[in-house]
Amino acid sequence: MSCEPDTVVLIGAGTADQRLADPGASLDTTELMTEALRAALSDSGVTGLGGRSGGGGGRPGGPRHDPGNVRPGRRGAALSDSGVTGLGGRIGWIGATRGLSNLPDAARRIGEAVGAQPHTVAVDLGIPQQTLINLAFEAIRSREFDIAVVCGGETKHRDDLARRAGLELPGHDQHGLVPDEEFSPSGEIVARPEKEIGAVVPVQQYAMIENARRAANGWTLGRHRDEIAMRWHNFNQVAQLNPRAAFGAPMRPEEIRDPAPTNRPIAFPYNKWHNSQWAVDQAAALVLCSAGTAQSLGVARDRWVFPHVGLESSMSLSLSRRGDLHRWPSMAVLGAAATSHIGRRVAEVEHIEFYSCFPAAVAVQQSELEVNPDRVCTLTGGMSFAGGPLNNFVFQATVTMIDQLRAEPGAFGAVTAVSGLLTKPGLTVWSTEPPAAGLLIADLADEAKAATAEVPLDEDPTGEGTVATYTVVYNGMEPSGVRAVVDLTSGSRAVASDDDPEFAAAAVAEDLIGTPVAVEGTTLRL
Numbered sequence: 001m002s003c004e005p006d007t008v009v010l011i012g013a014g015t016a017d018q019r020l021a022d023p024g025a026s027l028d029t030t031e032l033m034t035e036a037l038r039a040a041l042s043d044s045g046v047t048g049l050g051g052r053s054g055g056g057g058g059r060p061g062g063p064r065h066d067p068g069n070v071r072p073g074r075r076g077a078a079l080s081d082s083g084v085t086g087l088g089g090r091i092g093w094i095g096a097t098r099g100l101s102n103l104p105d106a107a108r109r110i111g112e113a114v115g116a117q118p119h120t121v122a123v124d125l126g127i128p129q130q131t132l133i134n135l136a137f138e139a140i141r142s143r144e145f146d147i148a149v150v151c152g153g154e155t156k157h158r159d160d161l162a163r164r165a166g167l168e169l170p171g172h173d174q175h176g177l178v179p180d181e182e183f184s185p186s187g188e189i190v191a192r193p194e195k196e197i198g199a200v201v202p203v204q205q206y207a208m209i210e211n212a213r214r215a216a217n218g219w220t221l222g223r224h225r226d227e228i229a230m231r232w233h234n235f236n237q238v239a240q241l242n243p244r245a246a247f248g249a250p251m252r253p254e255e256i257r258d259p260a261p262t263n264r265p266i267a268f269p270y271n272k273w274h275n276s277q278w279a280v281d282q283a284a285a286l287v288l289c290s291a292g293t294a295q296s297l298g299v300a301r302d303r304w305v306f307p308h309v310g311l312e313s314s315m316s317l318s319l320s321r322r323g324d325l326h327r328w329p330s331m332a333v334l335g336a337a338a339t340s341h342i343g344r345r346v347a348e349v350e351h352i353e354f355y356s357c358f359p360a361a362v363a364v365q366q367s368e369l370e371v372n373p374d375r376v377c378t379l380t381g382g383m384s385f386a387g388g389p390l391n392n393f394v395f396q397a398t399v400t401m402i403d404q405l406r407a408e409p410g411a412f413g414a415v416t417a418v419s420g421l422l423t424k425p426g427l428t429v430w431s432t433e434p435p436a437a438g439l440l441i442a443d444l445a446d447e448a449k450a451a452t453a454e455v456p457l458d459e460d461p462t463g464e465g466t467v468a469t470y471t472v473v474y475n476g477m478e479p480s481g482v483r484a485v486v487d488l489t490s491g492s493r494a495v496a497s498d499d500d501p502e503f504a505a506a507a508v509a510e511d512l513i514g515t516p517v518a519v520e521g522t523t524l525r526l
Contacts, residue, residue, distance in 0.1 A: 003434035005292030012287035014039025088114030092145030126185030130426020152392035153283025187316030229257035239381020246387035276388030323453025356382035479504035
């Protein structure tokens, strides 16, 4: 199928990762993202790529890193050292996510390293990765820029090693840098009472969503734990086939399900290996342009992959205010819009990569998008096993999806994004075939708000009710406290906790949902 010259198309996608024992010999976050961009430029197949500037990527004039220290993520493609001209110099827009390093303007240094002087964009934690992708789509569709780049990366493994060794790493070369545009989140992500009981850690919130799923399905504790373990075992099996997976060793279902010193319990029913593993050094980059630009650059047609939809919802509602604790209507809204636009249900596309920070995230997305619950919705192996770099996994997953779609011309692939605590969803659908109806880019916040039931939250409650959902927190291997959302008889919600270890141990052995309780402030009592 032919396409209009201004159709947005992806021409290059690349990753870079490292896992060295010596943090002093490894790349910093900006440098790793630069290597990912070089890999993505190489992936386009265009000669004359932007080369290394100063050798260190993020530190001009710094020490030259042996390319053997970092693995380019595109089938071992050679990276160019051909100077600062060519494709790199044509990049006019670079957007980068801010992660653990909180770099003010990583995009600036990445652009310099490949010979570009781009318009730069930075997005903070709490802004969905989908937002950055959509901004890049718009940058190309506006015809203001020849080439746009999306990138992200983390080096938490490197930083953890350095901290344990008492090694002070050089500072990031970001002094005085200010991006041309930056985006910060607004709206309530976590309600005040949730903060007061300490239920701000994602694993606790997702564990409460998970337990609400159990109640909605009428499962016993045992059946539920088996269901979670098998879901994640299936992801682990995919990770075993992924050469880029950071934690691809085989794990049996019982090894995932049961707490152990190497799989410590964190928030019931979740153990360590139910969690996204963010102690990784991983980066990814996507290179986008118009079809006309791709043709003029001589990019082979078999490298082109087209976005059909780039959808998100910026509507934000804290967990305790949601009418249905086990649901995510915002994702259903995105799925319906995508289905209408591409003419087929998301559940029917050939390949799906769901954002997989926790098992509940995958299960809820499958339900909202009406995907068969037995379908294994990952190509990477997911964030527990492939690796879950903070504020970057969507880009990592997209690179894998692009590879898969190029290998199956005409197939469709969906990649989802999650921001916050099942708060702000994102969805991109890709194919090697151009979109017959054009590219749909939209923030469906109003539609999501209309579809989401809300319950009033009593922030200073005194009264009785029943447990709507809960989780148990741990001190080492031992249960130490309960965190709960309570449906009050008044019709409002409350958030409360109890730090009695015996009560916590009982809540692991017997389901607490539906149990009558009393709440005073944020204190929970049977």
